[in-house]
Amino acid sequence: MRARQLLPWGLAVLALAGLAWWALDRQAPSDEAVSGEALPGFAARIDKLERIEVRGAGDVALVTLQREGGRWQVLERAGWPANEREISRALFRLGEAKRVEAKTDNPALHARLGVEDIAKPDAKGAELRFAGGGEPMALVVGSNHPVLGGSYARVAGDPQAWLLDEDLAPARDPAAWLDRRLVDLPLARIERVRLSPASGRGFLLVRRDEGFAPEGTTQTSDAATATAGVVEQLALDDFAADDGTPAAAQTAVFESVDGVKLTVASWQDERGLWARLSVALDADTALAWFAKADETADPPQQRLAALEAQVAQWREAFEGRRFLLPPHKAANLVKSRDDYLGSP
Known part of the structure; x- marks a missing residue:
């Protein structure tokens, strides 16, 4: 017609x-x-x-x-x-x-x-x-x-x-x-990231000037730096009670200059990438780092107390829960070592 x-x-x-x-x-x-x-x-x-x-x-x-x-x-x-x-x-x-x-x-x-x-x-x-x-x-x-x-x-x-x-x-x-704020560990505080794939050997991403690179290489990559920045302003898309699902994707441990170790163990399902989070603090490393600050900073013990309170708050939020991560963050937690070596 x-x-x-x-x-x-x-x-x-x-x-x-x-x-x-x-x-x-x-x-x-x-x-x-x-x-x-x-x-x-x-x-x-x-x-x-x-x-x-x-x-x-x-x-x-x-x-x-x-x-x-x-x-x-x-x-x-x-x-x-x-x-x-x-x-x-x-x-x-x-x-x-x-x-x-x-x-x-x-x-x-x-x-x-x-x-x-x-x-x-x-x-x-x-x-x-x-x-x-x-x-x-x-x-x-x-x-x-x-x-x-x-x-x-x-x-x-x-x-x-x-x-x-x-x-x-x-x-x-x-x-x-939901208040989607989950954890914020700024990229500037990250010293290294330990990555353990579900299969194959684990490897490190280490700081090189302003970026990150796989250990044993000197060339930083955008992919490595993006992975190191996953826990900076990390938000959640949803969460549920932890059902004990094994981490079948990859486990990443983010280590900061002030002694924080934040572990993100992840796995995939039909909704996306889920993660189980845990956190630890090395008080001696934190105090040694705070001691390097100039005289205008708060005393090391005071800064340590504040950091311990933050870690305790994170632990309470993580306990017994699993979190659905936003796709743009999740994509950086499933890369292989080859992905980092092949990027500029």
């Missing part, structure tokens, strides 16, 4: 789509006040919230955030710290969100907007539930407007649906709410 013949059909489809949305909009009561908060009274309670839940179809809890000691935790991930910045942004966005236009108050039509009862097994939206600072509050968040943007939503228990001026759709994966 020629383009000129297809054009009327396309226009007809667009017209019907527009008519459907118009008809849905017409279900809204004409005398409803449109202005107001998306979730009335929410903004005033943000600082007093103690619990946030994201619930999906079948009224299943997808994400549970609990505030303990002023810090948010992700309960589905064994209380791992949550991303405080992202939570603050999400709460601020909801507190600022306004109703733009009243929509249907007919429950039979809620599914078209994705704001049907979340208890239904095929519900498309998500319900945000909040506890703390007063009576529990809940908002069902549905689809976004196909042209204007902004979410369709309704206060749980109220049949009146609204178009809001913000996209409030929450992440449904607990991993998306």
Whole structure:
């Protein structure tokens, strides 16, 4: 069929789509006040919230955030710290969100907007539930407007649906709410990396001026330096309880000038590269290194105490857990010695 013949059909489809949305909009009561908060009274309670839940179809809890000691935790991930910045942004966005236009108050039509009862097994939206600072509050968040943007939503228990001026759709994966910071051992502190492949001989990457090279060579390589930098601002994509899976990819031990030895034992599955981390500290090496500092630095014993506290914090975070590493970091933990020798 020629383009000129297809054009009327396309226009007809667009017209019907527009008519459907118009008809849905017409279900809204004409005398409803449109202005107001998306979730009335929410903004005033943000600082007093103690619990946030994201619930999906079948009224299943997808994400549970609990505030303990002023810090948010992700309960589905064994209380791992949550991303405080992202939570603050999400709460601020909801507190600022306004109703733009009243929509249907007919429950039979809620599914078209994705704001049907979340208890239904095929519900498309998500319900945000909040506890703390007063009576529990809940908002069902549905689809976004196909042209204007902004979410369709309704206060749980109220049949009146609204178009809001913000996209409030929450992440449904607990991993998306995690504080992804895992460990930070700066490249400038790394002295050598001991690599033990699952098969074959182990080898060393050693510092050469500003870069790293396989032991026995003098030419630094970008690949070797990238591997030495894996534990600098190392983040996690997810984590789980350590199930004892053997490290079948490679084990890397990062040794720092101040006595830290950070071991990363890794293996691959369908989700990516997982790693088991452990850390040790040689106090004598640390003190010897701190003694070389100029007189403006803190006393060696004070610096050692700070480093011991950091190592203890890492140990607590690593204990009994395995971590899914970001692909760009993981790629540097599965290289062979030939990969380093063959790079410039």
